[in-house]
Amino acid sequence: MARLVLVGFMGAGKTTIGRLLAQETNLPLIDLDEKIVADNQQTIPEIFAAVGEVGFRRLETQALKAALNDDVVVATGGGVVTQAINRQLLQDTLAPIIYLKAPAPVLNQRVANDTNRPIAAKLDAAGFAELVASREAFYQEVSDLTLLTAEVTPETIVATIKAQVLQARNSKNHN
Numbered sequence: 589m590a591r592l593v594l595v596g597f598m599g600a601g602k603t604t605i606g607r608l609l610a611q612e613t614n615l616p617l618i619d620l621d622e623k624i625v626a627d628n629q630q631t632i633p634e635i636f637a638a639v640g641e642v643g644f645r646r647l648e649t650q651a652l653k654a655a656l657n658d659d660v661v662v663a664t665g666g667g668v669v670t671q672a673i674n675r676q677l678l679q680d681t682l683a684p685i686i687y688l689k690a691p692a693p694v695l696n697q698r699v700a701n702d703t704n705r706p707i708a709a710k711l712d713a714a715g716f717a718e719l720v721a722s723r724e725a726f727y728q729e730v731s732d733l734t735l736l737t738a739e740v741t742p743e744t745i746v747a748t749i750k751a752q753v754l755q756a757r758n759s760k761n762h763n
């Protein structure tokens with residue numbers, strides 16, 4: 589079973605924090621986007637161009653299912669919560685799910701110059717903020733803990749996760 593799952597919108601820091609957490613805990617990281625890219629030998633924009641968002645979501649669900657069964661940290665992609673089947677998979681896992689949250693303008697600024705996110709690339713600031721708002725309830729629904737990441741370094745977020753989630757879990761297990 590996965591040890592910890594990170595969810596949140598594009599730019600929230602799931603990949604960054606997942607990598608740091610994996611280094612610090614010696615747990616493997618499965619970043620769903622990276623797994624999909626490696627398995628398909630195509631970039632995310634190439635996959636969107638070839639099979640559309642629907643095709644990408646199918647690959648994402650397969651990757652999520654497999655990752656949740658492994659002893660790993662899971663960094664999801666921001667759109668994972670848009671699929672009911674994925675929300676069910678997340679609700680069924682016993683792994684703690686952390687929602688990394690930041691205001692839309694901060695998220696937008698973090699991903700603005702990145703050409704690797706086809707959904708963000710075609711949105712203006714208003715459209716981006718609308719999409720953030722439309723997913724908020726889903727992140728809340730699937731997660732156990734929300735951490736605000738706007739003015740906090742990735743290192744501090746990792747320290748908080750280790751203290752509040754991983755150590756709390758370990759001490760529970762040892763009682």
Ligand SMILES: Nc1ncnc2c1ncn2[C@@H]1O[C@H](COP(=O)(O)OP(=O)(O)O)[C@@H](O)[C@H]1O
Nearest residue numbers: 597598599600601602603604698737740741742
């Ligand atoms: N806490 C943070 N503070 C400032 N910048 C951050 C923070 N977390 C991530 N970033 C930056 O935001 C961008 C997107 O981060 P990433 O980890 O890819 O997000 P996600 O996987 O959630 O889309 C990267 O340039 C990363 O360095």
Ligand SMILES: O=C(O)C1=C[C@@H](OP(=O)(O)O)[C@@H](O)[C@H](O)C1
Nearest residue numbers: 597598599665666667705706707
């Ligand atoms: O929010 C989304 O719909 C997406 C988020 C991306 O992952 P990040 O959240 O890691 O950027 C990636 O899965 C794809 O571009 C679609």
Ligand SMILES: [Mg+2]
Nearest residue numbers: 602603621665
């Ligand atoms: Mg990511």
